Amino acid sequence: MSDTAYIARRGEIETYFDRTAADAWAKLTSDAPVSGVRATVRAGRDAMRETLLSWLPQDLTGRRILDAGCGAGQLAIEAARRGGVVTAVDLSPTLLDLARERIADLSLPGTVDFIAGDMLDPAFGDFDHIVGMDSIIHYEPADAAAAIARLTHRASSSVIVTFAPRTPLLSLMHAAGKLFPRADRSPAIVPATERQLTKLMDQRGAAGAPGRSRRVNSGFYISQAMERVIR
Numbered sequence: 001m002s003d004t005a006y007i008a009r010r011g012e013i014e015t016y017f018d019r020t021a022a023d024a025w026a027k028l029t030s031d032a033p034v035s036g037v038r039a040t041v042r043a044g045r046d047a048m049r050e051t052l053l054s055w056l057p058q059d060l061t062g063r064r065i066l067d068a069g070c071g072a073g074q075l076a077i078e079a080a081r082r083g084g085v086v087t088a089v090d091l092s093p094t095l096l097d098l099a100r101e102r103i104a105d106l107s108l109p110g111t112v113d114f115i116a117g118d119m120l121d122p123a124f125g126d127f128d129h130i131v132g133m134d135s136i137i138h139y140e141p142a143d144a145a146a147a148i149a150r151l152t153h154r155a156s157s158s159v160i161v162t163f164a165p166r167t168p169l170l171s172l173m174h175a176a177g178k179l180f181p182r183a184d185r186s187p188a189i190v191p192a193t194e195r196q197l198t199k200l201m202d203q204r205g206a207a208g209a210p211g212r213s214r215r216v217n218s219g220f221y222i223s224q225a226m227e228r229v230i231r
Contacts, residue, residue: 017092056158060110089121134162
């Protein structure tokens with residue numbers, strides 16, 4: 001991993017989610033009405049979140065979960081509903097404040113600790129399962145694979161992440177450098193293939209072996225989940 005490139009991109013992502021488009025993402029992750037484009041993104045994200053959760057044990061009682069890049073906390077909250085002990089990390093304090101508001105009145109079997117920081121920080125410790133939904137899609141494949149490889153050494157059961165699959169639409173969006181139009185532009189997504197990422201991960205000493213894979217295609221939301229089974 002190029003630490004300089006990773007840190008630079010991480011700063012762009014933090015600025016986007018914490019300042020530029022925090023309100024837009026708060027609305028996107030709520031039940032509030034949204035435009036047609038954002039409605040497809042919301043539907044796609046909902047479908048992907050359900051996929052990732054379905055790859056975790058139904059009973060998560062006592063299991064430690066890292067939600068790497070948790071955003072507004074939807075996946076973390078659902079994992080806690082199953083009894084998980086969730087550490088939910090994100091670069092955006094603004095989105096984390098929103099997540100804390102949403103969980104405040106809920107009575108959950110498990111717990112969620114929302115923390116602002118870097119998902120790769122080893123100080124957060126080790127986990128049974130690590131999930132990263134759309135948290136590596138803005139990084140170059142080599143940096144994304146290196147990040148996943150590092151996470152595999154902190155999980156005892158599985159690491160589940162999503163990436164932007166290389167499709168004509170996503171390649172065009174990458175060339176344009178935008179996900180949303182006009183003022184809500186995000187750092188460019190970087191398409192990759194599962195084969196490419198797996199090869200790069202193996203070259204960087206990732207633990208475990210490839211597991212399940214599933215693509216979700218919903219209008220302007222195109223993402224692919226991949227699992228790394230540690231045991």
